[in-house]
Amino acid sequence: MTLNRDFIGRTLPPGEIYEVSREKIREYALALDDTNPVYLDREAAGAVGHSDVIAPPTFAHVVLFRLGGWPLYDPDFGKQTQPVCVHRLARVVHHRPIQAGDRLVLTTTVDDIHDIGPHEQFVLTSEIAAADGEPVCTVVSHIVSRGTAAPKGVAR
């Protein structure tokens, strides 16, 4: 089954708020075996100018998984339930670091869906902002849906 190209250009506006805690930042950093004190210790974060501990540069993925199910789990989008989707490219632009105490909202846009040989690729832009509207980071994800492209005609 192919992905529903009617989704190109659609945007899901902000909904729930993600509240960033020191403990979640700690859990994420320690899962990665990364003990940079700026993630773990308020004093160390303060020493380099942050008002609280900050999150690793890839922490935005936590926010995406918590708030960003759309459009993957929208039945109309057409993603297969088999694990055929693989992350191909990720970019995170930080307007400022995510830090403990942040209250974040997510806006997701489907920029494109196109074929790559027998596969399909969809491109999502996820804008993470503070609940008061301050931009925090922009995540661009290219995700490949393996083997789901429509057949390209019959070989003879």
Added chain:
Amino acid sequence: MTIKLDRAIAVGTPLPAREFNVDRKMLVMYCGACGDFAPTHWNERIARSVGLPDVIAHGGVIMAKTLQAVTDWVGDPGAVVDCRAQFSRPLVVPDDDVGAMLRVTGVVEEKLDHQRVVIRLNAESGGQPVLSAALAVVRLS
């Protein structure tokens, strides 16, 4: 140890080469910490059923460990203002006591305005690159 960067840093300056172990425990912990429970990251049976040789690391794990070479070097991870990577090859993580070894190198490639530099990054495992077009933009203090 952290290194305080300054404006005098030259294009071509290498970052210290790093080696990071990525093992099954890290993947399990990352599943929980990130909320990404895609079974290809923890279930061999399902990984093999979709044509993978074994369980593979999350793209976020590869990117995060690669960026650690930058954040450990710069000291303040908040200096990373932009990071990107293409996942060119799965990082296969066998069920043993070692896991996969990720080798990361980097070099200052370009100086930008506003005291920013572009760091070109390479990440490989078993002599094969797992990322392509990987870079970080860091704001120097």
